Amino acid sequence: MNEALRIVVVAPDLAVADPDDEHAVEQAERSRALRIGLLENNFNLVATLPADVFLSERIAQLQPDLIIVDAESEARDALEHVVMATRDERRPIVMFTNDEDTSHVKDAVAAGVSAYIVAGLAPQRIRPILDVAMARFQHEQALRAxxxxxxxxxxxxxxxxxxxxxxxxxxxxxxxxxxxxxxxxxxxxxxxxxxxxxxxxxxxxxxx
CATH class of the missing domain: 1.10.10.10 (Winged helix-like DNA-binding domain superfamily/Winged helix DNA-binding domain)
Structure with missing residues (x-):
């Protein structure tokens, strides 16, 4: 459906400072698997960006169709950066995380997240998740209009x-x-x- 979809992933650096840090290694592998899954599903992964103060400028330059937030313990901070970066020009946001603390899911949806996926990185799930997120975003935009x-x-x-x-x-x-x-x-x-x-x-x- 969305082979030409331009996607930006907002995620931590894949480099792991301490190879004995099992959590960091696991998070890096999960993030790498997400990016590989996007490419295998023929999505156009235009950039992977950190959630920092320059995010708004970079997103404005890249003009992606969809933004994926890939985060765990820092999910709330990463999401805040993305929401700030898209407040003037709304875009669908999909969040992938292994953090089972779902206490801020309601806030995430209210902030504009089209899909909030916990432990959902199986490659065969990526396309339907993103397709549904795009459809939901377009429906919400039509309602807003x-x-x-x-x-x-x-x-x-x-x-x-x-x-x-x-x-x-x-x-x-x-x-x-x-x-x-x-x-x-x-x-x-x-x-x-x-x-x-x-x-x-x-x-x-x-x-x-």
Whole structure:
């Protein structure tokens, strides 16, 4: 479905300072397996980045379609960096972790994480997980757009109603006549009805 999907992985460095640190070795192997799984599933892994103060700039430069956060004990900090980096331009975020402490899953989802996967790195699971995450993100974006349109429509309607009310009050027009006057002015000037209404309100405010 998403062979051309451009993916950035946010993860710790694979280099392990202490080879006797079993946890660090295990985390590095898990992270390596994730990256290999992405490549095996024909995803376009454009970069692997650390969760640091430069993350926003790097993501802005790379313009990925999807961001994967691969973290364990530092999951909350890594996620905060990613959320900050995508607040101006939302992107689907998928989190892979072996940390079984799910106390912050609710906060992660509220922050925009499309999928939160615990111990789910089997290669055959990666594609369906990312496909579902993309579909969920697109659905949520469509709902946000619908909500924004509804809010704009309501605001515009209130503006037009206020302008009609002023015309009715000051010129003794009926509601229909006031609306027709606004509509004719908008057509004559090549403007939106709400823009004419707002300009009229601004002038009335200036004149008192």
């Amino acid at each position: 619908e909500l924004a349109d509804a809010k704009t429509e309501l605001r515009d309607r209130k503006t037009i109603d206020r302008a009609k009310g002023l015309l009715m009050q000051r010129q003794g027009l009926t509601e229909q006549a006031a609306y027709e006057k606004l509509r004719k002015t908008a057509m004559d000037k090549g403007l939106k009805l709400v823009d004419v209404a707002q300009r009229m309100l601004d002038v009335m405010d200036l004149l008192g």
